[in-house]
Amino acid sequence: MTSTVPASLTRTAEGATLQAVFLDMDGTLVDTEGSWWDAEVSVFADLGHRLDEEWREVVVGGPMTRSAGYLIEATGADITLPELTVLLNDRFEQHIGQGVALMPGAARLLAELAAHEVPTALVSASHRRIIERVLDSVGRDHFALTVAGDEVTRTKPHPEPYLAAAAGFGVDPGRCAVIEDTATGVAAAEAAGCRVVAVPSVAPIAPAPGRRIVESLEEVDLAFLRGLVTKRIDSAIRSGSVNKWRKN
Template sequence: MTSGIPAVATGAADGPALEPRPVAAPELQAVLLDMDGTLVDTEGIWWEAEAAVFRELGFVLDEVHRAVVVGGPMTRSASYLIEVTGADITLADLTVRLNDRFTELIDGSVPMLPGARRLLTELAAHRVPTALVSASHRKVIDRVLRTIGAEHFRLTVAGDEMERTKPHPDPYLAAAAGLGADPARCVVIEDTPTGVAAGEAAGCPVVAVPSVAPIEPAAGRTVVPSLEEVDVPFLRRLISGKEPATRRSCRAIVPNE
């Protein structure tokens, strides 16, 4: 007696079982790099410029202020220094004087940090799109690019071209959009807590290379002692998830440790 329900064939007669399609790992779409203290050794030069300008105004800057102003946008750093010193100068005038003094100090060439030139050359060889994302003003960026090489970057983002700059995510979001990339597939390389905060707020994995101030390890953040630790396969593994973000982040790395 049959039930009237069609029998369902099973076994070899059905043919081979379908293999699940492999899911492609996320790919590295771009690398977004800070400038001062990350690619070029200029954080000390900025402090020298700030100290010189304030000496002319009659003030000696305490070293304690250095960690506060490092890596920040010019307006924030200048405002802070006016506040702590009580100097009789407007923010606009101080900004001009600081930028002018800095460009005087770097007239000629700027020292590249270890591993920076090799990394930029390797990114170009692998055709990985890159952007330079800095809180410095356009005038300063264009001067420093004479040393770094403008040809290494598809685009550059300057602090005075953004309504909000670091630690806000806007500069990194603008860079990713300009490259047509998903921020989650762009690695940000930074040297200061301010820059790291901007990259993470934009939703990017961040590689921190501390310069003046120490940077604590955190989820999604890899801390390395220098750019000599960073290459294209390493960056690709960060995006694919095959490189544990905590591999080099077991502790905070202090500059000049």
Template sequence: MTTVDTTSPALGEHGGSGLQAVLVDMDGTLVDTEDFWWHAESSLFADLGHPLGEEHRAQLVGGPMTRVMDYLLALTGLEIPREELADRINGRFTELLDGGAPLMPGAAELLALLRENGIPAALVSASHRRIIDLVLKNLGDHPFAFSVAGDEVARTKPNPDPYLLAASRFGAEPARCVVIEDAPLGVQAGEAAGCQVVAVPSVAPIPPGPGRLVLGSLAELDLALLRSLVPAPV
């Protein structure tokens, strides 16, 4: 785990904004892995004699593995130990991911914006540590001070715990952090943590709401807009 220097100035101290940190989701937000997850899940269940229709795909986006397994086991009636099922899904996904995952539109620009402006940033995902580390390795030079994995918190998304943990590691106030998410459950987690949320829907639609900015692409998020989301304290 990377040590964070919480004594370094936050953006609000030198950027005319109250923004202290940006907390970025991974799958479907930063990297285009949702197709990989769907292929891993659907191909495995097809092999097990339970083909999954496309209509089930939106139900599997953005949640922790426990929720995905609950849904799939209830849907199919398949009797398989949960730990074995998780290992088999993660194994297929890792094989697909090993060659690298494409960035979502505007993700490269977002990474450069965070890095070049010295904005404290963390990667916060429901994926397990081994998958996050593989994605980060393929990203190369990135601006994230640390990452929070779904298997490192007692309650992952849609609970607020991952985002609260990330904010606390920065010594930041959740209300002065911006969460960037693509899935309804991730948006729910960021809002429950008390953060400002930017939603960029990938598979499942996300309606506008209080304290929530919905964009069509990360490419729409520039420095001025990011700073405007958290006004400077008076």
């Protein structure tokens, strides 16, 4: 995890509801899910194997070890997991060598969060080397903190990455909004106790209580994100569990 959090960002205004916003990277912030699949297809082609298009939904959004392990088992490729991980990261970096495109609505949302000094973190299952390459393209100043998949003990769908981001800002996970594009990422954020906005990319995400699903980031702004946390607090007050919720 890397952080450039100034003191002003670690102190939210008294009585504020939304304390921080966490964004996933691939497929949420930047249009790279296709590049990952292209990298996987080309690497396995070099190994003499053809990937089934149906496997794409299986490997999307997960940690590298899970995706690579699945593809080794599915194809029977004669390669170790560490060797394949290196090849996939190398090939992906080649695919994004000329830069990456932000998802629709991402630039506007990042600008709005910055204008209102909302602490914002990038939380990804991708390795640090990949995050750094993407940040070179989209700009590091958008994020005061970043969490990489190879810097935590357990990555998504475990809640550790989002709990680490909340701890890095010194905020309550229950007052943080997370934007994710895969079921794996949504599971991690919800397990951490965050409020979640799902923007499905490759695979659909099922509706669930307290989960907001939108078609693109064009539908998401600061008021929308604040509303997620406010509704949670109101619901807790009505149920009589607000004191318990505040302690969690």
